[in-house]
Amino acid sequence: MGGVSLKVNGQPVLGGEDASQTLIELLRDQLGLTGTHAGCDTAQCGACTVLVDGLAVKSCNVLVRQLPGAEVQSIEALAAPDGTLHPMQQAFGQHHALQCGYCTPGMVMRAVAMAAEDVPAEPDAVRPALAGNLCRCTGYSGIVTAVCQGLRQMRAAP
Ligand code: FES
Numbered sequence: 001m002g003g004v005s006l007k008v009n010g011q012p013v014l015g016g017e018d019a020s021q022t023l024i025e026l027l028r029d030q031l032g033l034t035g036t037h038a039g040c041d042t043a044q045c046g047a048c049t050v051l052v053d054g055l056a057v058k059s060c061n062v063l064v065r066q067l068p069g070a071e072v073q074s075i076e077a078l079a080a081p082d083g084t085l086h087p088m089q090q091a092f093g094q095h096h097a098l099q100c101g102y103c104t105p106g107m108v109m110r111a112v113a114m115a116a117e118d119v120p121a122e123p124d125a126v127r128p129a130l131a132g133n134l135c136r137c138t139g140y141s142g143i144v145t146a147v148c149q150g151l152r153q154m155r156a157a158p
């Protein structure tokens with residue numbers, strides 16, 4: 001069996017010719033999209049989170065062959081073409097929601113998916129929604145504040 005066709009950041013891509021290729025391998029190794037980070041490779045840390053058809057998915061834990069026709073978005077797709085950062089990226093910067101930054105792309109993609117899940121922009125709702133994303137540096141306070149602000153701004157956008 002050959003590969004499958006999907007879209008990554010709006011571009012058509014053929015992947016999965018190797019049946020064991022994971023989505024993070026497609027992104028980083030085949031396409032050079034190294035903004036998506038590998039932390040554990042065992043679906044625990046969330047550093048590799050991307051959007052697949054709008055849902056947050058740990059890309060180390062899905063095979064490309066499972067994704068025919070899928071629309072994948074990685075962190076590289078969030079900023080506008082003129083370089084303006086996505087509201088969630090801006091909120092992370094404003095609230096100092098990162099230190100080493102290793103977890104940040106996965107955190108941001110998980111947070112963007114929360115907007116479509118109707119997660120309330122409240123710390124008590126955001127904390128459990130972030131349970132699959134680990135940060136070794138920040139203590140989470142700034143991250144939670146940033147996600148709440150980012151959600152509010154995404155929902156206020158026209
Ligand atoms: S690298 Fe995928 S969850 Fe950790």
Ligand code: FES
Nearest residue numbers: 099103135136137
């Ligand atoms: S900022 Fe370092 S792991 Fe989260």
